[in-house]
Amino acid sequence: MLFALVCLAGLAPGLATAWLIRSRGHSWALAITAGVGVTASLPLLLLATVLACPPAAYALSAVAVLAALQAYDDGRIWIGAAWATTAVVAFSCAGWWTP
Numbered sequence: 001m002l003f004a005l006v007c008l009a010g011l012a013p014g015l016a017t018a019w020l021i022r023s024r025g026h027s028w029a030l031a032i033t034a035g036v037g038v039t040a041s042l043p044l045l046l047l048a049t050v051l052a053c054p055p056a057a058y059a060l061s062a063v064a065v066l067a068a069l070q071a072y073d074d075g076r077i078w079i080g081a082a083w084a085t086t087a088v089v090a091f092s093c094a095g096w097w098t099p
Contacts, residue, residue, distance in 0.1 A: 014039030050093040061090035 018035030022028060050057035068083035 010042060011039060013042065047089075047093070050090055054094045057090045057094035061087045061094060064090055 014035040014037075017038045018031040021034050022031035046060075050060055064083050064087035068080045068087060071077075071080035071083055
């Protein structure tokens with residue numbers, strides 16, 4: 001249930017943007033395109049933040065490692081793998097891990 005709420009929170013800005021544009025009389029195509037753009041920009045904004053501010057990358061990587069360990073402990077392998085991938089990306093943005 002909590003995972004569904006987190007997903008909904010991530011989609012809420014895009015849905016609100018699409019609804020606002022559609023309610024102002026624009027086409028569905030424009031509203032959907034704007035909603036997808038807003039939704040897609042949120043992960044890119046997080047990536048830009050951790051690239052620009054290494055302390056944010058350190059904090060994100062620490063939280064991601066703890067969340068991955070908790071997910072693996074609970075037996076949720078795919079969720080743990082997603083958090084582990086987030087930790088690797090955050091470490092690489094912080095400059096700790098370079099291939």
